[in-house]
Amino acid sequence: MQTDIDPRSLIGRKAFDRTGTKIGTVDEVYLDDATGVPEWAAVRTGLFSRDAFVPLEPSELDTDGLHIPFERALIKDAPDFGVGRHLSPEQELQLYHHYGLDLPSPAENPAPAPPPASTGRSQAPGDSGDRDFGQLAGNDD
Numbered sequence: 001m002q003t004d005i006d007p008r009s010l011i012g013r014k015a016f017d018r019t020g021t022k023i024g025t026v027d028e029v030y031l032d033d034a035t036g037v038p039e040w041a042a043v044r045t046g047l048f049s050r051d052a053f054v055p056l057e058p059s060e061l062d063t064d065g066l067h068i069p070f071e072r073a074l075i076k077d078a079p080d081f082g083v084g085r086h087l088s089p090e091q092e093l094q095l096y097h098h099y100g101l102d103l104p105s106p107a108e109n110p111a112p113a114p115p116p117a118s119t120g121r122s123q124a125p126g127d128s129g130d131r132d133f134g135q136l137a138g139n140d141d
Contacts, residue, residue: 007038008032015054017072022131026066026081027051040095041066042083052078053087053095061129063074070099 007029017023024045030053032039041059042067044049052075060067068075079094081087087095096103 010038010041010061010066013061015041016065016067017075018067018069018074020067021072022065022074023068023072024049024052029056030087040092041086043068044077049076050080051083053081054077054078055099055101056096074099 010026010029013026014022015024015026020103024110026041027044028042028051029038029053030040030042031037034037040053041056043054044051048103054066054068054070054075056066058069081091093103
């Protein structure tokens with residue numbers, strides 16, 4: 001995914017599966033605390049549905065929205081951790097396994113960066129680790 005975009009610009013964008021079928025709308029974006037790079041998005045999959053976490057790499061953003069290179073069923077079956085909280089390293093590992101993605105090597109994660117600016121939502125206490133993820137932005141429903 002492009003790393004030069006403002007992650008907040010993803011909020012509210014449509015999300016599509018690998019076949020181009022709309023699966024929902026980006027609800028929140030999560031940054032890697034160590035690098036500040038957007039890593040995950042929570043996609044609201046329907047009016048009464050939960051949010052599904054999707055990887056932003058290898059997803060593509062274009063004028064239509066976020067195109068996620070996975071089947072709709074796989075996305076909807078992603079582990080549900082609730083939104084508005086920090087993702088723990090264990091939760092992140094579950095997501096990488098769920099999507100069959102390789103974990104980034106430690107060399108890709110240099111010295112930890114300061115956490116992202118708060119959007120007014122509180123973060124639940126969580127495990128702190130080298131690959132802990134933080135919430136960047138979301139809808140304040």
